[in-house]
Amino acid sequence: MNKLAYIDDVQTRINDYLGKKLESLAINDEKLLDAMRYGLLIGGKRMRPYLAYITGATLDAEQGDIDGVAAAIECIHAYSLLHDDLPAMDDDDLRRGQPTCHKAFDEATAILAGDSLQTLAFDIIANHDFSKAVDAKRINLLRYLVNAAGYQGMCGGQALDLAATGQAITLAELENLHSLKTGALLEASVKMAAECSNQATTFDKEQLALYAKLMGLAYQVRDDIIDITSTEEELGKPAGSDLAANKSTYPALLGLQGAQEKAENLYQQALQALATLPYNTQSLSDFATFIVSRKN
Amino acid sequence: MNKLAYIDDVQTRINDYLGKKLESLAINDEKLLDAMRYGLLIGGKRMRPYLAYITGATLDAEQGDIDGVAAAIECIHAYSLLHDDLPAMDDDDLRRGQPTCHKAFDEATAILAGDSLQTLAFDIIANHDFSKAVDAKRINLLRYLVNAAGYQGMCGGQALDLAATGQAITLAELENLHSLKTGALLEASVKMAAECSNQATTFDKEQLALYAKLMGLAYQVRDDIIDITSTEEELGKPAGSDLAANKSTYPALLGLQGAQEKAENLYQQALQALATLPYNTQSLSDFATFIVSRKN
Numbered sequence: 064m065n066k067l068a069y070i071d072d073v074q075t076r077i078n079d080y081l082g083k084k085l086e087s088l089a090i091n092d093e094k095l096l097d098a099m100r101y102g103l104l105i106g107g108k109r110m111r112p113y114l115a116y117i118t119g120a121t122l123d124a125e126q127g128d129i130d131g132v133a134a135a136i137e138c139i140h141a142y143s144l145l146h147d148d149l150p151a152m153d154d155d156d157l158r159r160g161q162p163t164c165h166k167a168f169d170e171a172t173a174i175l176a177g178d179s180l181q182t183l184a185f186d187i188i189a190n191h192d193f194s195k196a197v198d199a200k201r202i203n204l205l206r207y208l209v210n211a212a213g214y215q216g217m218c219g220g221q222a223l224d225l226a227a228t229g230q231a232i233t234l235a236e237l238e239n240l241h242s243l244k245t246g247a248l249l250e251a252s253v254k255m256a257a258e259c260s261n262q263a264t265t266f267d268k269e270q271l272a273l274y275a276k277l278m279g280l281a282y283q284v285r286d287d288i289i290d291i292t293s294t295e296e297e298l299g300k301p302a303g304s305d306l307a308a309n310k311s312t313y314p315a316l317l318g319l320q321g322a323q324e325k326a327e328n329l330y331q332q333a334l335q336a337l338a339t340l341p342y343n344t345q346s347l348s349d350f351a352t353f354i355v356s357r358k359n
Numbered sequence: 360m361n362k363l364a365y366i367d368d369v370q371t372r373i374n375d376y377l378g379k380k381l382e383s384l385a386i387n388d389e390k391l392l393d394a395m396r397y398g399l400l401i402g403g404k405r406m407r408p409y410l411a412y413i414t415g416a417t418l419d420a421e422q423g424d425i426d427g428v429a430a431a432i433e434c435i436h437a438y439s440l441l442h443d444d445l446p447a448m449d450d451d452d453l454r455r456g457q458p459t460c461h462k463a464f465d466e467a468t469a470i471l472a473g474d475s476l477q478t479l480a481f482d483i484i485a486n487h488d489f490s491k492a493v494d495a496k497r498i499n500l501l502r503y504l505v506n507a508a509g510y511q512g513m514c515g516g517q518a519l520d521l522a523a524t525g526q527a528i529t530l531a532e533l534e535n536l537h538s539l540k541t542g543a544l545l546e547a548s549v550k551m552a553a554e555c556s557n558q559a560t561t562f563d564k565e566q567l568a569l570y571a572k573l574m575g576l577a578y579q580v581r582d583d584i585i586d587i588t589s590t591e592e593e594l595g596k597p598a599g600s601d602l603a604a605n606k607s608t609y610p611a612l613l614g615l616q617g618a619q620e621k622a623e624n625l626y627q628q629a630l631q632a633l634a635t636l637p638y639n640t641q642s643l644s645d646f647a648t649f650i651v652s653r654k655n
Contacts, residue, residue, distance in 0.1 A: 091515030091539060092522060099510065146474060151466035170447035171521055174470065175514050178442060178477065182509025185481050189501045201498055205485045213478025214395065218471050219387030225467055226388060243387060 067353050068346065070113060077112040078104060080134050084187065098168045098176035099183070102145045103138065106159030110282075111136045111248060115256040117346040118271065122260035131191030132204065132255040138184035139212045140248055145177035147221060184208065197259050204255050211251035220244025229309045237311055238280060245286075246279030267340055274336040274347065281329035282354050287312040288322050293359060330355045363649050364642065366409060373408040374400060376430050380483065394464045394472035395479070398441045399434065402455030406578075407432045407544060411552040413642040414567065418556035427487030428500065428551040434480035435508045436544055441473035443517060480504065493555050500551050507547035516540025525605045533607050534576060541582075542575030563636055570632040570643065577625040578650050583608040584618050589655060626651045 081103050088096065112133035119129035148155040148163040149170060155163050165173035188205050197204075210216055220243030227240060253275035257263045263271070291314055313322040333351045337344040377399050384392065408429035415425035444451040444459040445466060451459050461469035484501050493500075506512055516539025523536060549571035553559045559567070587610055609618040629647045633640040 088510055089515075091510060092518035094522065095510060095515065095518035142474075146470055149467075149470065151470060171445075172518070174442055174445065174447060175518050175521075178438075178473070179510040179514040181474065181477050182505055182514065185501065186505040186509060186511075189498060189505050202485060205481065205501065209478055209482040209485050213482060214384055214387060214391060214475040215482075218475040218478065219385075219391065222388035222391035222468070222471050225471075226390065 067113060067350065069116075070109070073113045073116050074107075074109045076116075076130070077109050077133050077137060080130050081137065084134065084183070094168065094172060095175055095179065098145075098164055098172045099179055101167055102164050102173075102176050102180060103141045105161055107137070107141070109133075109137065111140055111252045114249060114252040114275070114278075114350060117350060118253045118256035119259055121342050121344055121347060122257055122263050122267075124256060124259035124261075125194050125197075128193050128197045128259040129256055131187055131193055131197075132259060133252070134191070135184040135187040135204075135208060136211075136248060136252050136255065138180045138187065139208065139217070142177040142180035142184070143217055143221070145173050145180065149173060152221075152225070181212070184212070193259075196261060200258055203258050207251050207255050207258065211247040216243055216247030216251075217245075220247065224310070227311045230311070232311045234316055237313065237316060240311075241280060241283040242276065245283050246276055249279040249282065250275040267342075270336045270339050274333045274351075277329045277333040277336065278351055278354055281326050281333065281351070284313045284322055284326040284329065285355055285357060287314055288319065288326065289357070289359060291319070326355045363409060363646065365412075366405070369409045369412050370403075370405050372412075372426070373405050373429050373433060376426050377433065380430065380479070390464065390468060391471055391475065394441075394460055394468045395475055397463055398460050398469075398472050398476060399437045401457055403433070403437070405429075405433065407436055407548045410545060410548040410571070410574075410646060413646060414549045414552035415555055417638050417640055417643060418553055418559050418563075420552060420555035421490050421493070424489050424493045424555040425552055427483055427489055428555060429548070430487070431480040431483040431500075431504060432507075432544060432548050432551065434476045434483065435504065435513070438473040438476035438480070439513055439517070441469050441476070445469060448517075448521070477508070480508070489555075492557060496554055499554050503547050503551045503554065507543040512539055512543030512547075513541075516543065520606070523607045526607070528607045530612055533609065533612060536607075537576060537579040538572065541579050542572055545575040545578065546571040563638075566632045566635050570629045570647075573625045573629040573632065574647055574650055577622050577629065577647070580609045580618055580622040580625065581651055581653060583610055584615065584622065585653070585655060587615070622651045 085096065085100050085103065090096075115133040115136065116126070116129050119126065144158060145164045147153050148158055149165055156166055157163065161167070163173070164176060168176070185205070185208070188201060188208060193201065212218070220240055223240040224244055227236070232240075250272055253271050254268065257268045257271055290312070313325055317325055330351055334348055337347055381392065381396050381399065386392075411429040411432065412422070412425050415422065440454060441460045443449050444454055445461055452462055453459060457463070459469075460472060464472070481501070481504070484497060484504060489497065508514070516536055519536040520540055523532070528536075546568055549567050550564065553564045553567055586608070609621055613621055626647055630644055633643055
């Protein structure tokens, strides 16, 4: 599978939503707004929004509700990239084949743009025009996002990742790190989209969360594999950067073949979780297939 | 006026709340949690919580509700200090007489601790044990906090402040900058505390917001005056740092006497706003008096 069905539609839809949201902001510092736009709208595969939209479609949620969920999650993801790329963190000059935000602007602006994008995520949860049924569940959406974004989730994972650089860590520690750093936001994409559905039972939500957790790990295992098997042109950033940065990876712990088996194993478990659900989960299983076979 | 009534009680109460909130977090990266604790609990005058508590008391709001409001606002304030002190921003080594977070830890940890404290603010809005009446208004509190924290508020002001460094700006531009950078969060302290009251009318809330806006500006004018008239010992950081950083200040634009008159004028306007209210506003006017006469 080389391309996800409707991915172009999702990208157009979410970029349109985010672009309009940025345009709606009062004019304060234009450079800061430009940097936010740069961080949010230049490139980006929109995997998290895609996962939210297909989960929503699977559970018959309203697409207008998923817009808010997908946009908020993408703001958190975009802010994390601006900060992770900073010289004090991963010190990356390129992202999606373009200069990173602190290179295109400056460090102070990249820090502030990230800070502002985090707030914007919560702004969207607070102010998106949700349907009446989901409006009543706004606080639930907020709780999911909070758990995925902060110390309990993504930031905690990034801190563990920084601490693990140059250290020998176990497979369990690596999994915990990625469950937080990458998995939490992917899980939130599914959980928040499911929250927008009136059909999903507690059991359904648990199985979907399990699917998302497994796919989050598979996504990271595949990422580690790609980093050592792809070219800079395919990646849009230097290949082998994990190795250069002395980062713990699945191939480093398991070998390349072991890592590939790990990804396959996670993939099969994710499909099993989907198989328990009384819905047509074809798009979710296609997404899983895409994740474990993607080249960049 | 040298000391605010009950300020010690407020500091003890809010520090206790914040300390317990941090303790309740799952154990992920302990260094990150230590840095969050450092940024949140080492020193801090707690002016914003104080303003929230006295506004709440004036309007007969429940103190347990104000705990959540005050803690969330203080998390936003603390995160902004961690990021503003970074080398790429104001490059400060000392804060409240102690090493800044990136000096006590490292830059990456200070960035992540700031990011996590921002999320923690929204966590508190999402999960604080509000009374039933305020629980129903959680989204209103979220909206106030979002407006005060991000591009529309504090971050926008910090960006304007960075852009203004070394530039000639007008008094109107300086006021706009500070209304966003410092004023927005002080205003939110009052607005969110008023939202916790069942008594306050729309008119009352408008007058209180005006009071807060004026005091926010007075606070900053006084800050600029203190920076050139106090000693390093009084400030807990080097005196004259605005001048050294080539920052636009009220004394620079108006002269020292002009700045003192400006602070007095804002103070009188704030008292006039309070005089329109049908409550005992003594603690709010005392706070105003304290702000324009404080030495550090």
